[in-house]
Amino acid sequence: MANAASGMAVHDECKLKFLELKAKRTFRFIVFKIEEKQKEVIVEKVGEPTQSHEDLVASLPTAECRYAVFDYDFVTEENCQKSRIFFIAWSPDTAKVRNKMIYASSKDRFKRELDGIQVELQATDPTEMDLDVFKSRAN
Amino acid sequence: MANLVESYACTPSTERGRGILISGDPKTNAFLYCNGRSVIIRYLDRPLEVQVYAEHAYQTTVARFSPNGEWIASADVSGMMRIWGTHNGFVLKNEFRVLSGRIDDLQWSADGMRIVASGDGKGKSFVRAFMWDSGSNVGEFDGHSRRVLSCAFKPTRPFRIVSCGEDFLVNFYEGPPFKFKQSHRDHTNFVNCVRFSPDGNKFITVSSDKQGLLYDGKTAEKKGELSSEDGHKGSIYAVSWSPDSKQVLTVSADKTAKIWNISEDYNGTIAKTLTCPGSGGVEDMLVGCLWQNEYIVTVSLGGTIYLYSANDLDKEPLILCGHMKNITSLVVLKTSPETILSSSYDGLIFKWLRGVGYSGKLERKDKNQIKCLVAVDQEIISSGFDNKIWRIPLTGDECGEANIIDIGSQPKDLSVAIRKHELALISIETGVVLLNGTQVLSTVDLGFTVSACSLAPDGSEAIVGGQDGKLHIYSVNSESLTLKEEAVLEKHRGAITVIHYSPDVSMFASADANREAVVWDRVTREIKLKNMLYHTARINSLAWSPDNTMVATGSLDTCVIIYEISKPAASRITIKGANLGGVYAVSFVDNNTVVSSGEDACIRLWHVAPQ
Numbered sequence: 001m002a003n004a005a006s007g008m009a010v011h012d013e014c015k016l017k018f019l020e021l022k023a024k025r026t027f028r029f030i031v032f033k034i035e036e037k038q039k040e041v042i043v044e045k046v047g048e049p050t051q052s053h054e055d056l057v058a059s060l061p062t063a064e065c066r067y068a069v070f071d072y073d074f075v076t077e078e079n080c081q082k083s084r085i086f087f088i089a090w091s092p093d094t095a096k097v098r099n100k101m102i103y104a105s106s107k108d109r110f111k112r113e114l115d116g117i118q119v120e121l122q123a124t125d126p127t128e129m130d131l132d133v134f135k136s137r138a139n
Numbered sequence: 140m141a142n143l144v145e146s147y148a149c150t151p152s153t154e155r156g157r158g159i160l161i162s163g164d165p166k167t168n169a170f171l172y173c174n175g176r177s178v179i180i181r182y183l184d185r186p187l188e189v190q191v192y193a194e195h196a197y198q199t200t201v202a203r204f205s206p207n208g209e210w211i212a213s214a215d216v217s218g219m220m221r222i223w224g225t226h227n228g229f230v231l232k233n234e235f236r237v238l239s240g241r242i243d244d245l246q247w248s249a250d251g252m253r254i255v256a257s258g259d260g261k262g263k264s265f266v267r268a269f270m271w272d273s274g275s276n277v278g279e280f281d282g283h284s285r286r287v288l289s290c291a292f293k294p295t296r297p298f299r300i301v302s303c304g305e306d307f308l309v310n311f312y313e314g315p316p317f318k319f320k321q322s323h324r325d326h327t328n329f330v331n332c333v334r335f336s337p338d339g340n341k342f343i344t345v346s347s348d349k350q351g352l353l354y355d356g357k358t359a360e361k362k363g364e365l366s367s368e369d370g371h372k373g374s375i376y377a378v379s380w381s382p383d384s385k386q387v388l389t390v391s392a393d394k395t396a397k398i399w400n401i402s403e404d405y406n407g408t409i410a411k412t413l414t415c416p417g418s419g420g421v422e423d424m425l426v427g428c429l430w431q432n433e434y435i436v437t438v439s440l441g442g443t444i445y446l447y448s449a450n451d452l453d454k455e456p457l458i459l460c461g462h463m464k465n466i467t468s469l470v471v472l473k474t475s476p477e478t479i480l481s482s483s484y485d486g487l488i489f490k491w492l493r494g495v496g497y498s499g500k501l502e503r504k505d506k507n508q509i510k511c512l513v514a515v516d517q518e519i520i521s522s523g524f525d526n527k528i529w530r531i532p533l534t535g536d537e538c539g540e541a542n543i544i545d546i547g548s549q550p551k552d553l554s555v556a557i558r559k560h561e562l563a564l565i566s567i568e569t570g571v572v573l574l575n576g577t578q579v580l581s582t583v584d585l586g587f588t589v590s591a592c593s594l595a596p597d598g599s600e601a602i603v604g605g606q607d608g609k610l611h612i613y614s615v616n617s618e619s620l621t622l623k624e625e626a627v628l629e630k631h632r633g634a635i636t637v638i639h640y641s642p643d644v645s646m647f648a649s650a651d652a653n654r655e656a657v658v659w660d661r662v663t664r665e666i667k668l669k670n671m672l673y674h675t676a677r678i679n680s681l682a683w684s685p686d687n688t689m690v691a692t693g694s695l696d697t698c699v700i701i702y703e704i705s706k707p708a709a710s711r712i713t714i715k716g717a718n719l720g721g722v723y724a725v726s727f728v729d730n731n732t733v734v735s736s737g738e739d740a741c742i743r744l745w746h747v748a749p750q
Contacts, residue, residue, distance in 0.1 A: 054707075125670075127670065
């Protein structure tokens with residue numbers, strides 16, 4: 001399954017882990033990395049349900065791009081417990097241009113593989129990945 | 140969370156050669172004036188209470204309360220008029236494009252249903268009257284060929300409108316629907332202001348030809364004038380009637396305000412002359428006035444507001460002062476109660492006392508512009524746009540003789556070693572200058588474009604920030620007067636704008652034009668707090684709290700953000716809209732209070748409660 005724009009394949013594990021997050025809620029977040037040598041997107045890290053948003057921010061490198069999926073739980077005004085699955089395109093300003101290009105061109109194809117994403121977020125620095133941002137986008 | 144504790148308002152914007160129009164609400168004792176793009180509401184009996192309406196997109200010119208006190212109509216230089224509510228958060232009722240040029244005066248009719256506005260119509264209509272809620276015109280106003288400086292509505296029936304302007308004409312319209320009736324050309328210079336008496340029987344026009352003429356309110360016949368004996372010796376800029384219609388107050392460029400008794404035969408004789416109690420310069424020319432209940436308000440060209448009591452004219456007036464232009468620096472002096480020194484772009488330095496407000500102006504013999512200002516115990520060091528540094532000793536309220544030091548290039552940033560305050564470090568285009576007292580110790584060319592600098596409190600270390608975002612740390616050798624480079628720190632991605640050491644010298648914080656601030660440990664030079672990236676425009680100023688736990692940053696995006704060193708940057712306190720137009724200076728008054736000032740010429744104190 002090659003990506004027409006950048007030629008990146010998506011490893012099967014990515015889709016499997018995502019389905020587990022969606023259906024069984026076994027993970028809080030998953031971080032994906034593009035492995036240039038194998039020319040595919042692989043799972044770099046998963047987070048336990050007990051972990052939180054800060055752990056996700058901590059596991060993202062400061063000068064390299066990543067994709068991440070985060071299961072955000074919140075309580076609405078009517079006191080309902082709800083959750084939203086966020087797709088985060090982590091593209092920090094300090095990353096190299098080539099890195100950003102590869103991730104940007106493969107993003108659409110990759111997102112289509114992950115069926116069930118509710119909100120997409122692009123973050124270029126840690127302030128854009130703040131909990132307030134999640135809260136405002138979750139509505 | 141942060142809440143506003145005190146606000147030191149700006150003064151009305153004035154222009155040489157023109158009057159300004161201030162107005163008020165007799166019921167609540169409020170008065171209104173405009174500065175920059177805001178309308179300021181203040182109270183005659185509570186001068187420290189200030190409200191600011193900042194919704195205009197262009198410079199505001201005049202604002203008026205409606206007769207019932209519920210609405211305020213304000214106008215700006217683009218010809219837009221906004222009508223908004225006085226209570227309930229200034230909710231907008233209507234917005235009209237009234238004229239195609241600036242609006243100079245506006246007035247409500249006595250029943251609050253119609254508004255007349257006059258100004259510069261760029262060849263087309265100079266005056267327009269319309270219904271306040273629908274905007275539909277209620278008359279045709281021709282007869283003027285140049286800018287109409289003032290207009291007035293007769294407060295009693297039958298309704299009349301008078302307008303006067305730069306073509307020396309005073310025009311009279313009858314209606315509604317208003318139609319041109321008569322024109323008078325009795326003045327020989329710009330007619331600056333026209334006002335009806337509160338009982339509607341007379342109206343008075345004042346002009347730059349130093350005359351004041353009185354007319355019958357119903358027929359517009361010229362009936363009398365203000366006596367020339369003891370009259371004004373300069374252009375009369377504004378006029379205001381007393382509430383009983385028996386006296387008028389006029390202010391003039393000859394720096395006096397005069398109160399005239401108006402007799403039944405329409406002649407005015409002088410009752411009292413009030414001279415502006417200033418230092419006698421051009422800024423004491425009086426340009427605006429208002430007589431409300433028992434208060435008499437006069438405004439000088441320098442922006443100072445003088446409040447007299449109408450019952451006791453010999454009493455010293457209450458002086459309300461403030462900045463008119465962008466406040467570029469703030470310094471907090473450690474006296475008690477805390478004194479704040481603020482300096483603005485036009486070279487004025489004011490002193491403010493917490494809890495009291497304006498407490499004095501620092502008289503300086505030369506009024507050059509100030510860009511940077513630093514104050515230590517008994518001295519102020521400032522720099523402007525020329526090649527000189529000014530060291531001014533401070534004794535109480537007075538400034539002593541300034542010591543002027545020429546350093547050879549324009550200073551870009553100024554820093555003083557707080558514990559050894561003869562030592563100062565000034566950054567110039569490609570280097571720094573070390574100053575001891577009034578002597579230039581050495582000028583060091585550093586080879587890169589310098590944008591900010593800071594000197595450690597004991598004078599042994601200096602940090603210089605470059606245009607490229609690199610922080611260079613030098614140790615200062617006071618014997619050999621050289622700077623030895625110790626380290627170069629790279630983290631910032633924009634020109635460094637400000638660097639400050641923490642009060643206990645264990646840390647320092649730097650901020651750049653790319654919205655980022657970083658706190659470093661001074662000894663190890665490691666980053667202590669990063670990701671302080673929450674501003675959306677360049678950071679102009681930075682301050683440490685006296686107990687070293689918090690850092691406040693003020694930015695061009697009008698916000699002040701306070702970070703706690705012990706917590707991650709994400710848990711920050713943001714003060715949005717601290718100063719319209721951009722925050723240029725921020726400082727801590729004590730561990731829980733931050734003071735901010737900026738483009739809107741206002742100084743605000745905020746109480747910050749750590750979470």
